[in-house]
Amino acid sequence: MTGRLQGLELRRVAMPLVSPFRTSFGTEHERDVLLVRAVTAEAEGWGECVALSGPLYSPEYVDGAQAFIKRYLIPLLRRFDGHVYALEPLFEPLKGHPMAKAAVQTAVLDAQLRAAALPLGAFLGATKQRVPAGVSVGIMDSVPALLDAVAGYLAAGYLRIKLKIEPGWDVEPVRAVRERFGDDVLLQVDANTAYTLTDAEHLARLDPFGLLLIEQPLPEDDIRGHARLATMIRTPICLDESIVSARAAADAIALNACRIVNIKPGRVGGYLEARRIHDVCAANGVAVWAGGMLETGLGRAANVALAALPGFTLPGDTSASDRYYAQDITEPFVLQDGHVAVPAGPGIGVEPLRDVLDSVTTETEWHNFTGVS
Numbered sequence: 001m002t003g004r005l006q007g008l009e010l011r012r013v014a015m016p017l018v019s020p021f022r023t024s025f026g027t028e029h030e031r032d033v034l035l036v037r038a039v040t041a042e043a044e045g046w047g048e049c050v051a052l053s054g055p056l057y058s059p060e061y062v063d064g065a066q067a068f069i070k071r072y073l074i075p076l077l078r079r080f081d082g083h084v085y086a087l088e089p090l091f092e093p094l095k096g097h098p099m100a101k102a103a104v105q106t107a108v109l110d111a112q113l114r115a116a117a118l119p120l121g122a123f124l125g126a127t128k129q130r131v132p133a134g135v136s137v138g139i140m141d142s143v144p145a146l147l148d149a150v151a152g153y154l155a156a157g158y159l160r161i162k163l164k165i166e167p168g169w170d171v172e173p174v175r176a177v178r179e180r181f182g183d184d185v186l187l188q189v190d191a192n193t194a195y196t197l198t199d200a201e202h203l204a205r206l207d208p209f210g211l212l213l214i215e216q217p218l219p220e221d222d223i224r225g226h227a228r229l230a231t232m233i234r235t236p237i238c239l240d241e242s243i244v245s246a247r248a249a250a251d252a253i254a255l256n257a258c259r260i261v262n263i264k265p266g267r268v269g270g271y272l273e274a275r276r277i278h279d280v281c282a283a284n285g286v287a288v289w290a291g292g293m294l295e296t297g298l299g300r301a302a303n304v305a306l307a308a309l310p311g312f313t314l315p316g317d318t319s320a321s322d323r324y325y326a327q328d329i330t331e332p333f334v335l336q337d338g339h340v341a342v343p344a345g346p347g348i349g350v351e352p353l354r355d356v357l358d359s360v361t362t363e364t365e366w367h368n369f370t371g372v373s
């Protein structure tokens with residue numbers, strides 16, 4: 001699995017969301033996505049950069065990721081003709097920018113897997129053909145609006161509900177969802193770093209509701225705080241933003257800062273590192289699940305393949321395409337019996353719908369690598 005790169009396309013697409021998505025750090029109305037297309041003589045592959053428009057979830061943002069790829073990764077790629085694993089040491093001297101690196105790595109991986117006729121799931125070690133789907137529900141203006149949204153998702157078949165929370169929108173929405181839909185619904189919450197350790201007593205008020213987990217209550221670098229919080233509340237702590245590498249996962253587990261880990265390949269530099277985090281967690285008996293960054297079908301396909309690995313024992317944020325998009329840029333992912341099918345074809349297993357892709361494209365740049373010795 002090697003292949004000289006003939007060039008790289010950077011493409012920006014603007015995808016309107018079916019409804020605004022509000023978290024503790026902001027509201028998304030439209031998804032401005034950077035796509036990377038890697039072209040070799042044998043095949044082409046796609047990678048989706050999960051950076052948001054602004055640096056609010058993590059330090060990266062989409063314009064910055066594109067600039068970083070252009071200025072720092074493309075010069076390295078011009079001479080690259082190795083296995084995708086060789087990209088990691090090539091990119092390693094450049095600090096940070098995991099989402100930009102992941103998008104490029106995924107595009108190259110997809111091209112190499114397609115050339116080798118190997119599905120991404122098989123490459124990673126997937127053991128399932130379909131994965132249980134959860135859904136992430138944004139902060140709403142009112143509890144009745146939230147209950148309507150949750151009712152709709154449960155009727156569609158989602159197997160787990162995640163509520164976004166923040167100070168002022170936590171205990172009451174959780175109580176209301178439990179009262180209306182009962183104790184059997186798999187329910188969890190995600191704070192996106194909105195609390196501090198001084199909120200421990202307040203967060204303990206979530207204990208009676210039997211949540212699967214509370215995701216990233218404290219700041220990204222507050223591992224010790226999460227370990228302390230874990231002794232003060234009964235709800236299991238899951239880390240998202242804090243888990244930036246397999247080493248960070250090993251440390252957080254050793255320090256008892258989390259019992260569960262959310263894995264997002266973009267946050268950790270790609271699917272190779274994501275696979276290592278899965279392995280570290282599995283070796284320590286820590287459950288993992290697949291996170292999401294409102295991906296289009298291209299990014300979703302790869303996430304679903306990852307979620308099919310054996311350590312992914314909790315439903316992920318691997319929703320159907322129509323959770324976010326009326327028109328996806330691939331054939332839509334659909335919910336069947338609360339599950340999403342793992343693509344069976346080579347690489348990520350899906351193709352963009354060319355007309356749709358072109359209709360949402362706002363900018364394309366082609367970087368040609370041929371003719372370079």
Ligand code: SMG
Nearest residue numbers: 023136192291292293294295317
């Ligand atoms: O793709 O369904 C999805 C999004 C799931 O809540 C989600 N993602 O912190 O886990 C998280 C957030 C990050 C993105 S919020 C705009």
Ligand code: MG
Nearest residue numbers: 190215216240
């Ligand atoms: Mg999260």
